[in-house]
Amino acid sequence: DTGVSQDPRHKITKRGQNVTFRCDPISEHNRLYWYRQTLGQGPEFLTYFQNEAQLEKSRLLSDRFSAERPKGSFSTLEIQRTEQGDSAMYLCATYVLGTENTIYFGEGSWLTVV
Amino acid sequence: AQRVTQPEKLLSVFKGAPVELKCNYSYSGSPELFWYVQYSRQRLQLLLRHISRESIKGFTADLNKGETSFHLKKPFAQEEDSAMYYCALIQGAQKLVFGQGTRLTINP
Numbered sequence: 001d002t003g004v005s006q007d008p009r010h011k012i013t014k015r016g017q018n019v020t021f022r023c024d025p026i027s028e029h030n031r032l033y034w035y036r037q038t039l040g041q042g043p044e045f046l047t048y049f050q051n052e053a054q055l056e057k058s059r060l061l062s063d064r065f066s067a068e069r070p071k072g073s074f075s076t077l078e079i080q081r082t083e084q085g086d087s088a089m090y091l092c093a094t095y096v097l098g099t100e101n102t103i104y105f106g107e108g109s110w111l112t113v114v
Numbered sequence: 115a116q117r118v119t120q121p122e123k124l125l126s127v128f129k130g131a132p133v134e135l136k137c138n139y140s141y142s143g144s145p146e147l148f149w150y151v152q153y154s155r156q157r158l159q160l161l162l163r164h165i166s167r168e169s170i171k172g173f174t175a176d177l178n179k180g181e182t183s184f185h186l187k188k189p190f191a192q193e194e195d196s197a198m199y200y201c202a203l204i205q206g207a208q209k210l211v212f213g214q215g216t217r218l219t220i221n222p
Binding site (some may be wrong): 031106113 | 118120121123142150156157163171179200202208209210212213214215
């Protein structure tokens with residue numbers, strides 16, 4: 001087990017509702033990434049954190065999306081006023097600086113907006 | 115812009131046959147390339163990286179800078195190799211850029 005856990009694993013929500021996903025890395029993984037994956041596509045980068053600092057955001061991350069990583073531990077990804085186009089798998093991945101470039105992924109959170 | 119291209123969305127071979135999953139990239143610097151695999155209902159996991167030049171589960175991949183390719187190969191496919199395979203390039207702050215993936219099916 002890579003130690004990256006995500007919650008919830010599945011979420012069905014009505015359009016216009018807000019949803020929040022949580023990612024728990026293992027404690028020493030100081031870099032944390034969020035990716036989005038739609039059917040038939042590879043994962044697309046959304047944002048990443050170095051400890052608690054959010055250092056980069058993709059243009060894919062509209063104003064309705066916000067991510068946080070308080071205290072540099074777990075992270076949350078919130079989507080406000082969900083749209084059907086937000087339906088996707090949201091992946092969390094973590095990495096340890098100073099080690100080989102191995103990025104570990106969680107199992108993902110499936111979002112379906114109806 | 116950095117890009118990873120996997121030209122085949124689907125690849126089907128018979129058990130025991132050789133497998134080659136193609137990956138091409140565009141990158142202005144010195145690339146660091148990976149193959150990730152996702153078995154059914156499991157998380158993405160690292161299969162191999164080019165800098166370690168290792169063989170994992172019988173798979174190898176050689177970085178060809180002249181052709182900007184990092185094709186994944188296995189001489190004899192096994193049924194348990196059926197999975198989604200993603201080629202990825204690391205960019206900047208260890209941010210992975212993925213190809214669209216190839217679904218490999220090994221027929222008995």
